[in-house]
Amino acid sequence: MYIYDDFDETFVRERAAQFRDQVERRLSGALTEEQFRPLRLMNGVYLQLHAYMLRVAIPYGTLSSGQMRQLAMIARKYDKGYGHFTTRQNIQYNWPKLKDLPDILDDLADVGMHAIQTSGNCIRNVTSDQWAGVAADEVTDPRPYAELMRQWSSLHPEFSYLPRKFKIAITGAEQDRAAIAFHDIGIRVKRNETGEIGFDVYVGGGLGRTPMVAKKIGEFISVNDLLPYLIAILRAYNLEGRRDNKYKARIKILVHEKGAEAFKARVEEIFAGLDKDKLRAPQGELERIAKFFDNPAYETLEIEPASLREARADNKAFDAWVRRNVAAHKTDGYAIANISLKPVEGIPGDASAEQMELVAQMADDYSFGEIRVSHEQNLVLAHVKKSDLYTIWQALEANGLGTPNIGAITDMITCPGLDYCALATARSIPIAQKISHKFSSSERQSEIGDLKIKISGCINACGHHHAGHIGILGLDKKGEEYYQITLGGSGDENAAVGEILGPGFSADDVADAIDTLVERYIQLRSSEGETFLDVVKRVGLEPFKEALYADH
Amino acid sequence: MAKKLKGDQVFTGQLLREGDVVFMSTDGAWSKDLQSAVIGTSPEEVEALEALALKGVSENIVIDIYPFVVVKDEAGKIVPDHIREKIRIDGPSIVYEPSAQAAE
Numbered sequence A: 001m002y003i004y005d006d007f008d009e010t011f012v013r014e015r016a017a018q019f020r021d022q023v024e025r026r027l028s029g030a031l032t033e034e035q036f037r038p039l040r041l042m043n044g045v046y047l048q049l050h051a052y053m054l055r056v057a058i059p060y061g062t063l064s065s066g067q068m069r070q071l072a073m074i075a076r077k078y079d080k081g082y083g084h085f086t087t088r089q090n091i092q093y094n095w096p097k098l099k100d101l102p103d104i105l106d107d108l109a110d111v112g113m114h115a116i117q118t119s120g121n122c123i124r125n126v127t128s129d130q131w132a133g134v135a136a137d138e139v140t141d142p143r144p145y146a147e148l149m150r151q152w153s154s155l156h157p158e159f160s161y162l163p164r165k166f167k168i169a170i171t172g173a174e175q176d177r178a179a180i181a182f183h184d185i186g187i188r189v190k191r192n193e194t195g196e197i198g199f200d201v202y203v204g205g206g207l208g209r210t211p212m213v214a215k216k217i218g219e220f221i222s223v224n225d226l227l228p229y230l231i232a233i234l235r236a237y238n239l240e241g242r243r244d245n246k247y248k249a250r251i252k253i254l255v256h257e258k259g260a261e262a263f264k265a266r267v268e269e270i271f272a273g274l275d276k277d278k279l280r281a282p283q284g285e286l287e288r289i290a291k292f293f294d295n296p297a298y299e300t301l302e303i304e305p306a307s308l309r310e311a312r313a314d315n316k317a318f319d320a321w322v323r324r325n326v327a328a329h330k331t332d333g334y335a336i337a338n339i340s341l342k343p344v345e346g347i348p349g350d351a352s353a354e355q356m357e358l359v360a361q362m363a364d365d366y367s368f369g370e371i372r373v374s375h376e377q378n379l380v381l382a383h384v385k386k387s388d389l390y391t392i393w394q395a396l397e398a399n400g401l402g403t404p405n406i407g408a409i410t411d412m413i414t415c416p417g418l419d420y421c422a423l424a425t426a427r428s429i430p431i432a433q434k435i436s437h438k439f440s441s442s443e444r445q446s447e448i449g450d451l452k453i454k455i456s457g458c459i460n461a462c463g464h465h466h467a468g469h470i471g472i473l474g475l476d477k478k479g480e481e482y483y484q485i486t487l488g489g490s491g492d493e494n495a496a497v498g499e500i501l502g503p504g505f506s507a508d509d510v511a512d513a514i515d516t517l518v519e520r521y522i523q524l525r526s527s528e529g530e531t532f533l534d535v536v537k538r539v540g541l542e543p544f545k546e547a548l549y550a551d552h
Numbered sequence B: 001m002a003k004k005l006k007g008d009q010v011f012t013g014q015l016l017r018e019g020d021v022v023f024m025s026t027d028g029a030w031s032k033d034l035q036s037a038v039i040g041t042s043p044e045e046v047e048a049l050e051a052l053a054l055k056g057v058s059e060n061i062v063i064d065i066y067p068f069v070v071v072k073d074e075a076g077k078i079v080p081d082h083i084r085e086k087i088r089i090d091g092p093s094i095v096y097e098p099s100a101q102a103a104e
């Protein structure tokens, strides 16, 4: 993985020192809250329902075992012994004290981490496929480009005060695991017949109160032109995006109001006028970066070791975990082990300090010391030998990390909701827990197959409910929490925004409603291979509405 | 702003240094205990409380102050009338601390 050079190291240290000074001045009263607020937000410090909250950047979701151990240390020393992994592949601490934050930033800087650009109207952490570099279906590894964009977008002077926040995601695989269509810019890395790399660029996707699927405006943009092309998009947005209305300030509104074709034309006009040579990455920089992402020293292994077959045959629970949580690796004899942070009735995305340390240890022992965070709030060991899977699973299972549910109905994206979030209109986590309880049997889950439920505690949609096969949005109706259900959303390469089924449900009734929808699906499907989403696409909403509202 | 809220009101904010949720008691002191909060029962009282709460802001003790509606339950305890404030006072409604989870 990428390791900071002196430049990165210095700027992170300088920023931590500046923030220490700013906090001191705030605590002494030299700065007012109005003056301090933007400064703390630039360093990822929010004020939430119960406490401050710190969001730490994990560039494209990749971190080292040493970084993970430091995150665990911070959780234990300054927080309440746990952290929350987010849909932006970052980690949040829910209970830091302002007086401790300068020390926390120093501790983060010790391992090359920070909280810069995890808030504010700037380019946020670039996200990517959690299986980048190892997925069997990958065209090419997107991480060198993600890292290039990280460097380019960090403290970019022109793009530090955009009309609104700006999120970029990149994938190099056929299957989109990074939800690129719901980003301000989504990038798909492609390879043509002659082996050249290029980028299809999508703009104007987003969730929130006005969900939109991004439109393709750039076709096979060359590697050389990537940064200038991004600059042209950002410049068009920076100049023309609305600053008068927060709810209309995202690029998706500009693209929508202007029309994708007109926006594309504007970008191309700006692009044509750029002095591109000055804006490209320096000669050799991409090659330098790419070296950090070379394959680790894989061994030559047999494709399917006998020990794995035997362990699966002997142990049903392990077999279930392999079937659900282990994915194909591009290298023979290796596998991608996905660690679910969605235990039955647990808190989606949370991990205790001990669990973080265990995962760090597993990474050191079995996966070249590297860990990934997925946007679906799980962790990944990306390079494990198939012959080590059983040992890894035993350790995970003994520590509450062996839940076999990746991609299943209980693997829900869930935002913090009203249990933590100052903007929330309803709770999300207890709803996830009730659903998790209802579908806790792994037999039932495998019968149901792939089904993505996503839950948000307000219209801001941090829980990606619009992209859920079943989406749940928590609202406030005269002081009572109630939940609106959408169907047919999807965050993958066939991205779609879910449609509202009908009147909402009370907190007590949501899990039963989901059960009804699932039962209906099982009746409707033509074979076990037809997924929930396939059925919704085939039959539409009506049969599901009938099932849900028949007695109403 | 105060006049728009219907009912008796208490001022809340968060401690600048720690971020903890606190409530204003008499003389503009701030406490984590809602029961010690002073209640404004008329628009005039709420306005006076707000002036006092803003003093806490200018003295850099609290941030993000605002009033919320409370009622008294049968036992005479002050309780908020909205779930948001209830969760804010009681903490997350879920078992979230790993040590507590292990003990379950």
Ligand code: SF4
Pocket (backbone or CB within 6 Å): A415, A416, A417, A418, A421, A422, A423, A424, A425, A456, A457, A458, A459, A460, A461, A462, A463
């Ligand atoms: S969706 Fe709403 S409730 Fe959930 S984290 Fe985002 S802002 Fe908070």
